Amino acid sequence: MTTDLREAGADAGPSRAPRGWLGRLVLGRPSDPVWARPALWALLILAAILYSWSLSRNGDANSFYAAAVLSGTESWKAFFYGSLDSASFITVDKPPFAFWVMGISARIFGFNSWSLLLPQAAEGVAAVAVVYAAVRRSVGGLTGERGAHAAGLIAALALTLTPVVVAIDRDDNPDTMLTLLLAVGAWGLLESLRSDRHPLRWLMLSAVAFGLAFNTKMLEGFIPLPALVIVYLVAAKGTWRARIGRLLAAGGVLAVIALSWMTIVDLIPKADRPYVGSSANDTVWNLAMVYNGFGRLSGQGRGGFGGGRCGRCRDGRVRGHPAGAEAPHGAAPICCGSAAGGSVRRSGCAGRRGQGAGRQLHPDVYRNSTRGSRTCARPGGRRRSAAAGARVSAPRRAGRPAG
Numbered sequence: 001m002t003t004d005l006r007e008a009g010a011d012a013g014p015s016r017a018p019r020g021w022l023g024r025l026v027l028g029r030p031s032d033p034v035w036a037r038p039a040l041w042a043l044l045i046l047a048a049i050l051y052s053w054s055l056s057r058n059g060d061a062n063s064f065y066a067a068a069v070l071s072g073t074e075s076w077k078a079f080f081y082g083s084l085d086s087a088s089f090i091t092v093d094k095p096p097f098a099f100w101v102m103g104i105s106a107r108i109f110g111f112n113s114w115s116l117l118l119p120q121a122a123e124g125v126a127a128v129a130v131v132y133a134a135v136r137r138s139v140g141g142l143t144g145e146r147g148a149h150a151a152g153l154i155a156a157l158a159l160t161l162t163p164v165v166v167a168i169d170r171d172d173n174p175d176t177m178l179t180l181l182l183a184v185g186a187w188g189l190l191e192s193l194r195s196d197r198h199p200l201r202w203l204m205l206s207a208v209a210f211g212l213a214f215n216t217k218m219l220e221g222f223i224p225l226p227a228l229v230i231v232y233l234v235a236a237k238g239t240w241r242a243r244i245g246r247l248l249a250a251g252g253v254l255a256v257i258a259l260s261w262m263t264i265v266d267l268i269p270k271a272d273r274p275y276v277g278s279s280a281n282d283t284v285w286n287l288a289m290v291y292n293g294f295g296r297l298s299g300q301g302r303g304g305f306g307g308g309r310c311g312r313c314r315d316g317r318v319r320g321h322p323a324g325a326e327a328p329h330g331a332a333p334i335c336c337g338s339a340a341g342g343s344v345r346r347s348g349c350a351g352r353r354g355q356g357a358g359r360q361l362h363p364d365v366y367r368n369s370t371r372g373s374r375t376c377a378r379p380g381g382r383r384r385s386a387a388a389g390a391r392v393s394a395p396r397r398a399g400r401p402a403g
Contacts, residue, residue: 047124060113061170073107081273089275090274090275101123102115105119134183139152182213186206203250219292262288
């Protein structure tokens with residue numbers, strides 16, 4: 001004779017009248033402990049306060065990525081590529097999915113600190129809710145309902161109060177979106193393990209989330225995948241053939257989502273699109289595999305603009321344009337660093353105020369070369385010469401890619 005702990009009197013509690021959808025949203029299901037849903041709401045409110053209180057103090061946060069968001073508000077081409085400048089001369093060093101969300105907000109509400117950073121705070125709060133749901137539903141069979149709710153709240157509280165999480169959720173780095181997508185991906189796979197009716201549907205949700213994670217920070221979005229695949233093969237219901245078949249189907253969806261943007265960009269002629277920033281050969285594939293991939297482990301994660309001669313410049317001249325030294329649409333070329341010495345072959349602002357798509361997009365430093373050389377976009381920025389090469393300094397805080 002066995003006993004189901006989830007039906008014990010202490011967990012089941014007295015029977016309560018059914019609730020409508022609003023009652024379930026605010027107070028939870030009738031079978032939930034009375035404290036569970038109010039505690040969750042309190043935790044989400046705490047997370048919202050931590051992530052959004054006085055956001056305007058952060059200004060544009062990481063001005064390197066803020067420049068890409070602002071460029072996207074002025075040019076749909078720059079929006080699609082994640083370009084640093086509205087003339088679409090060069091992209092930032094990450095795929096654009098996280099910047100698309102901020103860019104849509106900035107297009108609707110205008111570019112400012114709140115339209116830039118509030119979506120990041122909302123993503124952080126959503127990640128807390130997803131972690132709570134994933135943990136609660138995963139341990140219910142072991143701890144009972146009360147223990148499951150408590151475990152979910154503890155896990156969500158740990159995420160909420162982690163200092164680095166608070167920091168990235170108040171910034172415009174893509175790590176906030178990456179955290180949310182990884183949480184959704186893991187939650188979807190766990191739901192697939194539990195589901196009797198629609199296991200493939202939940203697995204597809206997980207595949208979409210990890211595909212978007214790749215389009216947020218490339219191979220970093222795939223770090224949990226090997227462990228999750230092993231968990232699914234060991235713990236999923238059905239025969240081995242069925243498990244492998246579902247994984248292959250999900251893998252197909254993952255490949256389509258993950259490779260769609262990079263394939264489109266790499267198939268477009270290089271003369272008709274911006275240079276892929278931080279790549280060594282002006283391809284997203286190189287950016288994904290080296291700078292945002294295995295190069296992070298081997299120490300070789302240095303690309304063309306900011307490490308090594310870029311594929312579009314040679315002896316300080318821009319190839320593929322009639323003037324030889326003019327960027328598209330009149331935007332001055334961005335400096336290229338030499339991997340050997342960190343010297344700057346050519347310095348200029350990524351775009352200046354004026355007519356056309358090449359007008360200035362952000363007042364701060366845009367890009368760093370290997371030894372810290374920088375290119376500013378503010379007219380009148382001071383130029384300094386150093387033994388390692390020329391340096392352009394900005395009058396305000398330097399914006400740097402977060403990695």
